[in-house]
Amino acid sequence: GESVGLHLPTLSVQEGDNSIINCAYSNSASDYFIWYKQESGKGPQFIIDIRSNMDKRQGQRVTVLLNKTVKHLSLQIAATQPGDSAVYFCAENQAGTALIFGKGTTLSVSS
Amino acid sequence: GAVVSQHPSWVICKSGTSVKIECRSLDFQATTMFWYRQFPKQSLMLMATSNEGSKATYEQGVEKDKFLINHASLTLSTLTVTSAHPEDSSFYICSAIRTSGVYEQFFGPGTRLTVL
Numbered sequence: 001g002e003s004v005g006l007h008l009p010t011l012s013v014q015e016g017d018n019s020i021i022n023c024a025y026s027n028s029a030s031d032y033f034i035w036y037k038q039e040s041g042k043g044p045q046f047i048i049d050i051r052s053n054m055d056k057r058q059g060q061r062v063t064v065l066l067n068k069t070v071k072h073l074s075l076q077i078a079a080t081q082p083g084d085s086a087v088y089f090c091a092e093n094q095a096g097t098a099l100i101f102g103k104g105t106t107l108s109v110s111s
Numbered sequence: 112g113a114v115v116s117q118h119p120s121w122v123i124c125k126s127g128t129s130v131k132i133e134c135r136s137l138d139f140q141a142t143t144m145f146w147y148r149q150f151p152k153q154s155l156m157l158m159a160t161s162n163e164g165s166k167a168t169y170e171q172g173v174e175k176d177k178f179l180i181n182h183a184s185l186t187l188s189t190l191t192v193t194s195a196h197p198e199d200s201s202f203y204i205c206s207a208i209r210t211s212g213v214y215e216q217f218f219g220p221g222t223r224l225t226v227l
Binding site: 034036041042043044045046089098099100101102103104 | 117153155156160204217219223
């Protein structure tokens, strides 16, 4: 079946380092991808999105890269801060359907 | 940005009772809302799609008679967990799609349900 998955369940970095979180998706028909951050006991918080007609999009300290050839999505966080510690999910959908979430990567930032 | 609220934020109930969770879009109309369930250290799993004025569409494996969904207005969807049992204890999260403008999906803060 279709699935969205993450390569690594946990990522530990030092404060100030750049973080890269990866995600693989299998539905080639997906045209919209989003990265969410979830802190303990809270709902998902939108970070950045990208549509299938783009391969890169930048936000404040974050960059999302989309490689449709290999169905790969990544989130890059520059100068990672302790406040970035959370679980990060990629999600995908097509044409306004419900988002399908990946398994999640726990990012742990140490000072 | 658009705001989606959920009420209550947490609830503890006895086994066998029913619990209603509300999901409201506060500053926009939402023809479609989604209900997700999240167990500890797991991802969000889609339970059902709630459409205003029509029956909800449930994902495979989700009992429609146990998880009653009502989407009576463009700003409110409710999820009722009937005859709750400890295995229903979970974090329930709703999301809403803004019906006007560019497609955007907004998530509520979640409701923590604990069934004793």
